[in-house]
Each structure stands twice: as structure tokens, then as C-alpha cells.
Amino acid sequence: MEKQITIKDIAIALNISTSTVSRALRDAPDVKAETKAAVKALSEKLDYQPNRLALSLLNRQTNTIGVIIPNLDYVLSTMVKGIDEVALGAGYTVMVCQSDESYGREMVNTKRLLDSLVDGFIVSVSSETKVFEHIKKIQDKKIPLVLFDRIVNNIEAPKIRLDNIDGGRQATEHLIEQGYKKIAILAGPENLNISNKRMEGYLQTLKAHGLRSDKGHIIHCDFNQQYAYEATKELLASKNRPDAIFTISDRMAIGAMLAIKEKGLSMPHDIGLVGFNNEPIVSLVTPAISSVEMYAFEIGKATAKAFIEMMNGGNDMLDQEIIIKPKLFVRNSSKRN
Amino acid sequence: MEKQITIKDIAIALNISTSTVSRALRDAPDVKAETKAAVKALSEKLDYQPNRLALSLLNRQTNTIGVIIPNLDYVLSTMVKGIDEVALGAGYTVMVCQSDESYGREMVNTKRLLDSLVDGFIVSVSSETKVFEHIKKIQDKKIPLVLFDRIVNNIEAPKIRLDNIDGGRQATEHLIEQGYKKIAILAGPENLNISNKRMEGYLQTLKAHGLRSDKGHIIHCDFNQQYAYEATKELLASKNRPDAIFTISDRMAIGAMLAIKEKGLSMPHDIGLVGFNNEPIVSLVTPAISSVEMYAFEIGKATAKAFIEMMNGGNDMLDQEIIIKPKLFVRNSSKRN
DNA sequence: AGCGTTACCGGTAACGTTATCGGTAATATT
DNA sequence: AATATTACCGATAACGTTACCGGTAACGCT
Structure with missing residues (x-):
């Protein structure tokens, strides 16, 4: 790192004070036009850049x-x-x-x-x-x-x-409208607000439609395809198999999709799937996955x-x-x- | 933004100089243990944090x-x-x-x-x-x-x-080994080094195996599923239809996959596909897409x-x-x- | 001639920190 | 008792910049 050009260098070169250089550079009114020109020309030539650290220290803002x-x-x-x-x-x-x-x-x-x-x-x-x-x-x-x-x-x-509750509601309502009755949810970590809110929307909507929410149909797992894949496998093997899954992220949706395909079930016929985030990828897999866009x-x-x-x-x-x-x-x- | 605690505040409070405070905080040897303790206690209590701007200005490093x-x-x-x-x-x-x-x-x-x-x-x-x-x-x-x-x-x-040439080589060599004869490439923007290198590996390998590279089989398009999807559609509709496609990114591979499926062709039988990056997604679609891991x-x-x-x-x-x-x-x- | 005004510029302090030098008092050494 | 050493601490300058105050010279006005 070379010594950088400072206002002082310019001042010395032009035989004026640093104050004047500073004012000239900021186009202050009380500097002779001639001086200004000289300062600007030289600072241009030397490629002077003000030191933002010094300014930040002075102004208390970065x-x-x-x-x-x-x-x-x-x-x-x-x-x-x-x-x-x-x-x-x-x-x-x-x-x-x-x-x-x-x-x-x-x-x-x-x-x-x-x-x-x-x-x-x-x-x-x-x-x-x-x-x-x-x-x-x-x-x-x-x-x-x-x-x-x-x-x-x-x-x-x-x-x-995001209005996460509403996102959960939209997804769940849609699944209900499509005739799904046993809707499971793959939620995220337990203390994660966004996850809980999406789940809240899910639960509220189930209730509003008079549907029971089976405890075994609520699964918490990390934001991770692998976990989602395994959780889905378990879900599909359970006695009370769900006929739809709402995952609170698209990554998880894809993990779920993998498990569903592996089991030989068809979407949307045997089982419905809705993700969250609306990542580009969801429209490129087959079948394309419904998803909640969060802008x-x-x-x-x-x-x-x-x-x-x-x-x-x-x-x-x-x-x-x-x-x-x-x-x-x-x-x-x-x-x- | 409140006035932050400085070394000066501590100095005044303890009725010593800023120099001593500074030394005490840095555990310098020539400070009485008693003084050190007092300084540390107070700085702890006031939650003193050194001002990194001042330090950076002084040391000329941030x-x-x-x-x-x-x-x-x-x-x-x-x-x-x-x-x-x-x-x-x-x-x-x-x-x-x-x-x-x-x-x-x-x-x-x-x-x-x-x-x-x-x-x-x-x-x-x-x-x-x-x-x-x-x-x-x-x-x-x-x-x-x-x-x-x-x-x-x-x-x-x-x-x-990355050794991009080698990446292109590995992908192409693999396709050739699998018996594919007419291998197309979906490359990136023309002036992009990484794209050109991967293509170079592709071209070199074709040549080494005595295969011609049809000019119509080299397509430049943006790093974008949509473009890749359209480019692939054209490729598949062309007279000299390729029997394998190497895309220099996984995003593009997925776009290509979409077009292939739409056309009703099966992978890997009718057409082979290899992507680049080895993103998690490629192992989750069906069929899973071969891809070059770039670490x-x-x-x-x-x-x-x-x-x-x-x-x-x-x-x-x-x-x-x-x-x-x-x-x-x-x-x-x-x-x- | 004396005064005020204008145009321009320089000096100083300050932002928060530390390196360097120098100083004082207490203790150890002869 | 005189000197050397040690332990501890303070003052100053510096990093690069600008705000503020003050100063000088030139000019115009009465």
C-alpha cells in the first residue's frame, strides 16, 4: 500500500494552506477562482481521493x-x-x-x-x-x-x-379447495417465527374448515432437503397417511417431492404439494410445484x-x-x- | 446515535491520563496492577469499545x-x-x-x-x-x-x-464414453472466460476423439433457465439433432431438461445431459442430472x-x-x- | 485620512487512539 | 550519601479532514 495523496500534499505543492485546499475542493464561495482551478487541476492530476476514515471520524458517520x-x-x-x-x-x-x-x-x-x-x-x-x-x-x-x-x-x-400467516392460509385454503382432506405440514425449527406463523395460518385455516389437524402431521425439521426427504418418507409410511403436504420452503418441497416419487405416488392425484418462496426452480421440475411467492x-x-x-x-x-x-x-x- | 464512551471518559473518571488508560487496556507492562484493574473494571462497566475508525486512521489499515x-x-x-x-x-x-x-x-x-x-x-x-x-x-x-x-x-x-478446461473435458469425455456421438454445448456469454474455457475443454475432447463439432451445436446464451430452455427447444427441433447436451451451469441444465421432457424425449436413452456446478438441486430432480462439482x-x-x-x-x-x-x-x- | 466592507486565506482545534519521549518518585546499589 | 535503577505515569504528536475564528490587504466611501 502506497502513501496516499492527501490534502496536505496538494497544499504544499501549491504553497497554500490545507484549509484553502479543503475549501477549494468543496467549492466554497470564499476562494479565488484561480486558486480553485489550480487545486482542482492538481488534485485531478494526482488522483486525489478524500480519506473517508478521517471524514467518518470527524463527522461521526460512516x-x-x-x-x-x-x-x-x-x-x-x-x-x-x-x-x-x-x-x-x-x-x-x-x-x-x-x-x-x-x-x-x-x-x-x-x-x-x-x-x-x-x-x-x-x-x-x-x-x-x-x-x-x-x-x-x-x-x-x-x-x-x-x-x-x-x-x-x-x-x-x-x-x-411477509404476512406469513396469510401465506400459510393461502396454501392451506388452496389445498382444501382442491379436495385434500389430510394435510400435513413440514415446518421449520421450532423457535423460528416465520415458521410458526406459516403454521399458524395452516392451523387456523384447517380449523375454519372444520378439519382436524393430526398431531403426527405436523413435523418440525431443518431448512434442508435431506431432512425434508426423510420426514416425508416417514409421513408416507405412517398409518394415517396425509393426502397433501405443505412445506414452508421450496427446498423442503423438493425434498418431499423426491420422497413422494420414490414411493411411486403421483402428484397431484394421490398427493398434493405446496411450497413456499416461489424459487425459480419450482416451475422447472415435473410436476411444477405450487408455491407462495414472498416478494x-x-x-x-x-x-x-x-x-x-x-x-x-x-x-x-x-x-x-x-x-x-x-x-x-x-x-x-x-x-x- | 449516542455519544460513545471513549478512552478519555475513562481517563477523566479515574483522574489519570489517556495514555495510561490506553496502556492499561493493552496490558502494557509498565502500569501498576491496581491501575490496570481500575481501568478494566470501569471500561467493563461502561461497556467501552475502542473506536475502530480512529485506529484505522492511525494504523492505516482497516x-x-x-x-x-x-x-x-x-x-x-x-x-x-x-x-x-x-x-x-x-x-x-x-x-x-x-x-x-x-x-x-x-x-x-x-x-x-x-x-x-x-x-x-x-x-x-x-x-x-x-x-x-x-x-x-x-x-x-x-x-x-x-x-x-x-x-x-x-x-x-x-x-x-477452477480448471475449467478440465471440467469441460470431463463432461465431454464422459458423454463420449457413454456412446453419445452428437454432443451440443450450451455456453455462456461470449466474452466470459469461464464459459470459453469450459467450451475449450469440450472442443479439445471432441477433437481428441475424432468427433466433429457441428457449429450449430455450439450455442451462447445467458446464465438463465429461460434462455437455456428456448435454446434447447431450437436444438431439438433442428435437422441435425444432438444426442447429448453439455450445459456450463446447472441452471441451464434444468432449463434444457424442461425442454427435453416437453419434447417427450427420455434421458439418458434418447439424449444425455451434463450440467456444471453440482448444485444440490441436480440430485433432486428426475432423472438426477450429472454435473461437474467445482468445489x-x-x-x-x-x-x-x-x-x-x-x-x-x-x-x-x-x-x-x-x-x-x-x-x-x-x-x-x-x-x- | 479614517473607517467599513469585501475577498481571500491561514492557524488551530477537534474526532479517538497509540507511539514516543521524557519525567518523577521510590527503591536498590555502591 | 550519592548514584543508578526501577516502576509508573503524563504530555505531545500524529493519522486526514473540516469548522471556526481570525487576520490581512485592497478597495470604496465619507
Whole structure:
């Protein structure tokens, strides 16, 4: 790393003070046009770039947003893309740190970024996170915080998320409409809010239609094809075999699909299947899988917008919750009539 | 944002100098044990966190790596995960910026990070990038740079990449062994190095086995299922219909698969299919798709390791090229005997 | 001639931290 | 008792930048 060009170098070369150089570069009114021109010409020639560290230290702001996410799967990548787009436009640089679904790494990442590196946080918590001291610490320091997707209820911050209950409802209602009676659900980890909400939608809808929800038809497993595959195998081998499965992610849907095919059952005839996320892949397998679109890119954009609004003094936003409506895309895995 | 606790606050509270506080916190030998204890206790109590901006300004290093990537698809996400893992372990924070395959955004991102925000760069260029002034600027400033995956040949920097030619060779050789005679290739954008290398392996292998490569069997299209789907439809409708297709990504393989199924052809009997990347999805569709594993996580780790080595003064690494060997995983889409 | 105004510029302090030098008091050595 | 050594600590400068205050020279006005 070479010594970088500073304002001082220019000042010495032109035999003026650093103050004048600084003013000239910022087009201040009280600098002779001639001087300005000389300064600008030289700084151009030397390819002067202001040192953002020094500026940040002085202004106490870095124009950087810390984004903490559990992983970089399809949905979160898409959300990050949305955040990125809006943030970049507003002059912010985004710092993405993935916790890899680990509470420990989430804490470490948060702490690092907290050391005056970012102006604020956009967080989606890991599935392992059950204690929120690190999040509270952000707020103790009065640093702007926005939660998205995997939100935490008892923290007061703007929250941007999907209407997960409604997503669960749409999927379940559709299956019922198609005549399925024994609908199982492959849910995610037990303490994961988004999973529980989707399940809540599922349970509510069953109840509303006077259907019983067999306890054996509710299965918690990790966000993982392999687990989903095995869970489905068990489901299909059970005494009270379900005639439809709602999985709360497409990855899991594909795992389930594999087990269904292996068993020699046909979709949608013998068994119906609905996934969640509407990843591109679901329309490319056979049969194409019905799935709930969650508009991840939009969620990302809305999150960044809320963040920026908050940065601009919107402390009245603390209790705001932006809820995006999902939409079921029906495909052949569940379309019986 | 509240005023943060500084070393000065502690100094005033304990009626000692900032120098002493600083030394006490760093466990310097020439501080009374009693003083140390007092400082540590208070800094603990006030939850003092050193200001990394100030430190960075002083030491001229930020302990941050700028990672520029074209997007966050499966392969790159996995590589970033590898980079992250190694970098975190070495005390670096990673700043991921995606260019979204746009030359303009790649430039903007690079420039921003160049303003003293990062100690070095790890770059994978966008498919749109044909001019490399922004990359050369990094080197002009003597800032460490490592290229990975989508590398640029005429830039002198450590490069970590897959042996793409060999990947193309393995795929093609396998298809030939399975008795396929008319092997088409779905390649990526024309100026994309990784695509051209995989194609080179394909062409070399055809030649080595005395097979002609029909010009109509070489198709360039974007990394995109939809394009691949349409391109395959055309291929299958052409006079000289291929009996096998090698796609240089799994996304494209799935697009191709869709077209093949639609046409009513069976794999591997009527037509063979081999993809690239070995994404989890390929083993979950029917038939499972053969694919070339590129060990993305390993590439990510190797990249970060090379970067760190370079940071530690390894300027002798400038011409080093680490080449990871791929490995074909054979599945039912191409296993005829 | 004396005063105010304008145009322009320089010096200093500050952001938070640490390296370096130097100093003082207590203790050890002769 | 005089000197050397040790243990401990404070002041200062520096990293690069800008806000703020102040100053000088030139000019115009009465």
C-alpha cells in the first residue's frame, strides 16, 4: 500500500494552506477562482481521493449500513439485492455479514460492526438465536435498527416482513379447495417465527374448515432437503397417511417431492404439494410445484427505505410494521380440478 | 446515535491520563496492577469499545477486505461463505459488494471501497466488464488484489480458479464414453472466460476423439433457465439433432431438461445431459442430472488464504495461479451403461 | 485620512487512539 | 550519601479532514 495523496500534499505543492485546499475542493464561495482551478487541476492530476476514515471520524458517520443475515440462500440473497439497490442510491455502502445460522457468529459480527463502523443495522436473526442482548445493545447505543424477514417480536424497531400467516392460509385454503382432506405440514425449527406463523395460518385455516389437524402431521425439521426427504418418507409410511403436504420452503418441497416419487405416488392425484418462496426452480421440475411467492426483492427494498427514513430522524417509526402480502402461484403439484 | 464512551471518559473518571488508560487496556507492562484493574473494571462497566475508525486512521489499515462479485447465486454465495470463514478467522471483516453483472456498478463499488475503506480487494469481475481501468487503479495504489473464479488474464495478481478446461473435458469425455456421438454445448456469454474455457475443454475432447463439432451445436446464451430452455427447444427441433447436451451451469441444465421432457424425449436413452456446478438441486430432480462439482467453498477458502498471505508481504505471489480440479458426478441423466 | 466592507486565506482545534519521549518518585546499589 | 535503577505515569504528536475564528490587504466611501 502506497502513501496516499492527501490534502496536505496538494497544499504544499501549491504553497497554500490545507484549509484553502479543503475549501477549494468543496467549492466554497470564499476562494479565488484561480486558486480553485489550480487545486482542482492538481488534485485531478494526482488522483486525489478524500480519506473517508478521517471524514467518518470527524463527522461521526460512516455512510455504511451493517446487514446481518443468517445465510445467503435464494430468498435472503434476493432481499439483500433489494437492500443494496436502495442503499446505494441513497449514498450508503452495505456491509453484509452472514451469521451462518449461528448465534455466536451473529454476536461477533454485531460487535465488530458496532465499533463505529456502521451508522445503523439491518438485521435478520439466525434460527439459533434465542437471546437478544446483542440486538438490545445496538439500541442501547441509540443506533438505528431495522428488522426484516426473521423478526423478533419483543424488540421495538421498524419491522418489515411477509404476512406469513396469510401465506400459510393461502396454501392451506388452496389445498382444501382442491379436495385434500389430510394435510400435513413440514415446518421449520421450532423457535423460528416465520415458521410458526406459516403454521399458524395452516392451523387456523384447517380449523375454519372444520378439519382436524393430526398431531403426527405436523413435523418440525431443518431448512434442508435431506431432512425434508426423510420426514416425508416417514409421513408416507405412517398409518394415517396425509393426502397433501405443505412445506414452508421450496427446498423442503423438493425434498418431499423426491420422497413422494420414490414411493411411486403421483402428484397431484394421490398427493398434493405446496411450497413456499416461489424459487425459480419450482416451475422447472415435473410436476411444477405450487408455491407462495414472498416478494423478497420488494421486502429488501422496503427494508432499506424504512432504514433510510429512520436515519433521517424518523423515530416515530419505532413501532411501525410493514407487512407484505404473499401470493400463491398454483401449479400442477396441487391442481386437481 | 449516542455519544460513545471513549478512552478519555475513562481517563477523566479515574483522574489519570489517556495514555495510561490506553496502556492499561493493552496490558502494557509498565502500569501498576491496581491501575490496570481500575481501568478494566470501569471500561467493563461502561461497556467501552475502542473506536475502530480512529485506529484505522492511525494504523492505516482497516482490517477489512472488499469483495466484489457479480451476483449472489449459489456458486458465488458458497465461495463468499468460504472467504468469510477464513477471513473472519484471520481477524478481517468482509465487505461484500455485488455489481449485479453491471460494469458501471462494479466501478462505483470499487471506487467507494478504495477511499481508504479496505485493506485489499478480492474480485470476481462481472460478465459485462471488458475494460479494467478500475482494477488497474487498485494496483496503481499498491493495494493487495486477488482475483477469483471469473479472473482476468492480463492482470498480474494471484488468481484462484477452477480448471475449467478440465471440467469441460470431463463432461465431454464422459458423454463420449457413454456412446453419445452428437454432443451440443450450451455456453455462456461470449466474452466470459469461464464459459470459453469450459467450451475449450469440450472442443479439445471432441477433437481428441475424432468427433466433429457441428457449429450449430455450439450455442451462447445467458446464465438463465429461460434462455437455456428456448435454446434447447431450437436444438431439438433442428435437422441435425444432438444426442447429448453439455450445459456450463446447472441452471441451464434444468432449463434444457424442461425442454427435453416437453419434447417427450427420455434421458439418458434418447439424449444425455451434463450440467456444471453440482448444485444440490441436480440430485433432486428426475432423472438426477450429472454435473461437474467445482468445489466453490474450497475456492473461496483458498482465495482468502492467498489474500492473507499476500497481506503478509507475499509479493512473490503476484504470478501465482491456484487451480482447483473439478470432479464430475455421474447421475442418471447421462449414465447409459 | 479614517473607517467599513469585501475577498481571500491561514492557524488551530477537534474526532479517538497509540507511539514516543521524557519525567518523577521510590527503591536498590555502591 | 550519592548514584543508578526501577516502576509508573503524563504530555505531545500524529493519522486526514473540516469548522471556526481570525487576520490581512485592497478597495470604496465619507
